[in-house]
Amino acid sequence: MESGDGALSATSLDESITSFFTSAPPLKESDNLRERVMEFVELNSTIAAGDGGHRKVVCVTSGGTTVPLEQRCVRYIDNFSSGHRGATSAEYFVKAGYAVVFLHRRGTIMPYTRSLPEDPLLECLELDGDSSIRVRQSCSDAVKKSISDHHAAVAGNLLLKLPFTTIFEYLQMLQIIAKAMKPLGPLAMFYLAAAVSDFYVPWQTMAEHKIQSASGPLDMRLVQVPKMLAILRKEWAPLAFCISFKLETDSKILLEKADMALRKYKMHMVIANELLTRKEEVTVVTVDGKIPVYRDKSQPDSDVEQPLTELIRNKHSTYIKNTNR
Numbered sequence: 001m002e003s004g005d006g007a008l009s010a011t012s013l014d015e016s017i018t019s020f021f022t023s024a025p026p027l028k029e030s031d032n033l034r035e036r037v038m039e040f041v042e043l044n045s046t047i048a049a050g051d052g053g054h055r056k057v058v059c060v061t062s063g064g065t066t067v068p069l070e071q072r073c074v075r076y077i078d079n080f081s082s083g084h085r086g087a088t089s090a091e092y093f094v095k096a097g098y099a100v101v102f103l104h105r106r107g108t109i110m111p112y113t114r115s116l117p118e119d120p121l122l123e124c125l126e127l128d129g130d131s132s133i134r135v136r137q138s139c140s141d142a143v144k145k146s147i148s149d150h151h152a153a154v155a156g157n158l159l160l161k162l163p164f165t166t167i168f169e170y171l172q173m174l175q176i177i178a179k180a181m182k183p184l185g186p187l188a189m190f191y192l193a194a195a196v197s198d199f200y201v202p203w204q205t206m207a208e209h210k211i212q213s214a215s216g217p218l219d220m221r222l223v224q225v226p227k228m229l230a231i232l233r234k235e236w237a238p239l240a241f242c243i244s245f246k247l248e249t250d251s252k253i254l255l256e257k258a259d260m261a262l263r264k265y266k267m268h269m270v271i272a273n274e275l276l277t278r279k280e281e282v283t284v285v286t287v288d289g290k291i292p293v294y295r296d297k298s299q300p301d302s303d304v305e306q307p308l309t310e311l312i313r314n315k316h317s318t319y320i321k322n323t324n325r
């Protein structure tokens, strides 16, 4: 994951970024993806927003990237991220009038599915005679709300869902999205909640076929994934409002690491969270100070993403005003 403390010089960082992209397996249907994102961005950039300006667009990243160990991948390294943070935040951004590019790990939690049971198809549907299917009464309200909120977001061009699996796909897709959002200037936001692998096996050194256990203990060299936050800020979308996340399990180093990432990558905010308490509280780290944000524990269905995204929206509005001056 994002360690924030890579010690590469600017030149070797540029080299490792170039080497990452030139050696990565080419993204399938990249032209089609670019066209879809550009169309989504262009369409939204012409739409007036309630505040007198144009509609803002946020790229929300969500879920964890995998690191394949074989080119014909049987095994891969993964991480814990469920996609809850990204999916929940995407819903709040859409509700607030943002258009959301939802770059998510395939199979993780999706917007508007949180209130449904884990296996909605089998738990919410039942047979109605031999040939029809109906929604069980117990799920009816949740299903109606999910469908209507989801359809409204998609039909209103407020949600574009783009899945990735590997670290190679994620970073190539992020680059395409960021470059497509560049013309939006400060109206663009990046909310980088995905848990991105820190280490990977370069494609050219990766075994082609399934690694054989008969060969004895596995000896494999993983190299550092180059930090793309700096190039996102410097080249891909320099005027966009950028928020990265920092996860640690040791509370003693969390805020220090978040502060380091803020300064090193020139983020506008870094959201610091701990693995075990991430659904209860986060700390928003900015150059002006640290703001703790809590879930409202008096409300059973509350989440920390609601106050968090509200605070971020306010900071983004101030940023837009200051940048346009």
Ligand code: PAZ
Residues within 6 Å of the ligand: 001, 002, 062, 063, 080, 081, 082, 083, 084, 085, 086, 192, 193, 194, 195, 196, 245, 246, 247, 248, 273, 278
């Ligand atoms: O996906 P989730 O809701 O289970 O967890 C969210 C999170 C902890 C992955 C996110 O808040 C985060 O900190 N992402 C960045 C992790 C990192 O690379 O440090």
